[in-house]
Amino acid sequence: MNELAxxxxxxxxxxxxxxxxxxxxxxxxxxxxxxxxxxxxxxxQDKIGHSLAFYTLLxxxxxxxxxxxxxxxxxxxxxxxxxxxxxxGEYDFSLIRHFLYDNAEIIRxxxxxxxxxxxxxKVATKLKGEVKYHVLHANTWIKKLGSSTEEAILRLQTxxxxxxxxxxxxxxxxxxxxxxxxxxxxxGEEAVKAEWLKRIQAVIEKTDLKLTDLATIEPKLGGRxxxxxxxxxxxxxEMAEVFKIDPTAEW
Amino acid sequence: xxxxxxxxxxxxxxxxxxEIPVLSLVDLGVITGAEISDQGHVTVNMTPTFAGxxxxxxxxxxxxxxLEKHGITDHTVIMSFDKPWDSNKISEKGxxxxxxFGLAPPPKYDLILDLDILEHVKCPYCDSENTDMRTPFxxxxxxxxxxxxxxxxMFEQFKPL
Numbered sequence: 001m002n003e004l005a006x007x008x009x010x011x012x013x014x015x016x017x018x019x020x021x022x023x024x025x026x027x028x029x030x031x032x033x034x035x036x037x038x039x040x041x042x043x044x045q046d047k048i049g050h051s052l053a054f055y056t057l058l059x060x061x062x063x064x065x066x067x068x069x070x071x072x073x074x075x076x077x078x079x080x081x082x083x084x085x086x087x088x089g090e091y092d093f094s095l096i097r098h099f100l101y102d103n104a105e106i107i108r109x110x111x112x113x114x115x116x117x118x119x120x121x122k123v124a125t126k127l128k129g130e131v132k133y134h135v136l137h138a139n140t141w142i143k144k145l146g147s148s149t150e151e152a153i154l155r156l157q158t159x160x161x162x163x164x165x166x167x168x169x170x171x172x173x174x175x176x177x178x179x180x181x182x183x184x185x186x187x188g189e190e191a192v193k194a195e196w197l198k199r200i201q202a203v204i205e206k207t208d209l210k211l212t213d214l215a216t217i218e219p220k221l222g223g224r225x226x227x228x229x230x231x232x233x234x235x236x237x238e239m240a241e242v243f244k245i246d247p248t249a250e251w
Numbered sequence: 252x253x254x255x256x257x258x259x260x261x262x263x264x265x266x267x268x269x270e271i272p273v274l275s276l277v278d279l280g281v282i283t284g285a286e287i288s289d290q291g292h293v294t295v296n297m298t299p300t301f302a303g304x305x306x307x308x309x310x311x312x313x314x315x316x317x318l319e320k321h322g323i324t325d326h327t328v329i330m331s332f333d334k335p336w337d338s339n340k341i342s343e344k345g346x347x348x349x350x351x352f353g354l355a356p357p358p359k360y361d362l363i364l365d366l367d368i369l370e371h372v373k374c375p376y377c378d379s380e381n382t383d384m385r386t387p388f389x390x391x392x393x394x395x396x397x398x399x400x401x402x403x404x405m406f407e408q409f410k411p412l
Contacts (some may be wrong), residue, residue: 035386035396042388049303053332123302126335129364129412130301133387133395136366 001183005176014054015080021047032091046130053123071243075233076226083166085232092155099138100167104196106131116184139203146207153208168219259285262321266313269306273348280340293326298336301392338411350375357411372408374399
């Protein structure tokens, strides 16, 4: 199997989790209610742990150590989808993004747990159980708030419309897509997207929200190969602030 | 002490979860095995409960310290996902200790975990199943928060995974 293809896959998984993990951590101390503060903080911790697991696999393939990879690259070297780097906005936007993202992430992990590349399969088997709780959290709140007050529904609908083009960007195919599919390493982005659509539809149908026909939306692509919004670099600068002052600091 | 797998695991019984001091890492299922080479080198295998658990590094060091305290200096402690942890790996003794500590033990499940079982977790104080889940995220990654409608107390559960 082409090692570059495996690395490409690992980088996108790791970077998505790291960047959304960081965004989630920005809710610490600011959640609308205590339980949500704790929920987003816990998911931050989980996701950064997940990124560490994937960066560790990359290190085993000859890449630099996880801290160096996480803290020393510039935005144009990151492989995350643009969806995860967008600022948190208000709670409605963070919740919608969390819903759209984690429903895709769990499918990736479910499919990767069957991967012919054993190191990824082992990690994915473990992580899919953890992401289950993230999906449960997102779906519960979307169902509750998506059929509650007029303001809540309007806010969620506006955020959903805003996030969808970026959410479709999550499924930007890899340069090695066919190769990964043929080697049974990964089922591929089209397969993930089809299953994702079914699952988010099933939740949205239970609310007063409407899902725009995805065929009419232009996906925001480019994130997988270093094209990012102006929001990523400031996030990286903040995340790496301590590391850049003293790479040996422990905190 | 003769270096055998059983003896190593028995002495590691004294290493407890730093946040649940009644629960040993062996009973938690985080220590997955021990091997002794012909040359007497001891390898202890561990696996994290949750990948992002910040206590894992501490636990690994605690295992190393305990081995050394018992005179075993030739050792390697490996943390890996080779035998991934799930909550069914908590021993019966571990479950009993969790309950005594006031944490509802995770229910055992067959093959596939359906999170619906979180809805009516048995209260560790009064054994009632008339409980509601308040949030799947608690004070640590491995705990969820629940409310008992009978004894009217909040309680935590060690999450099934």
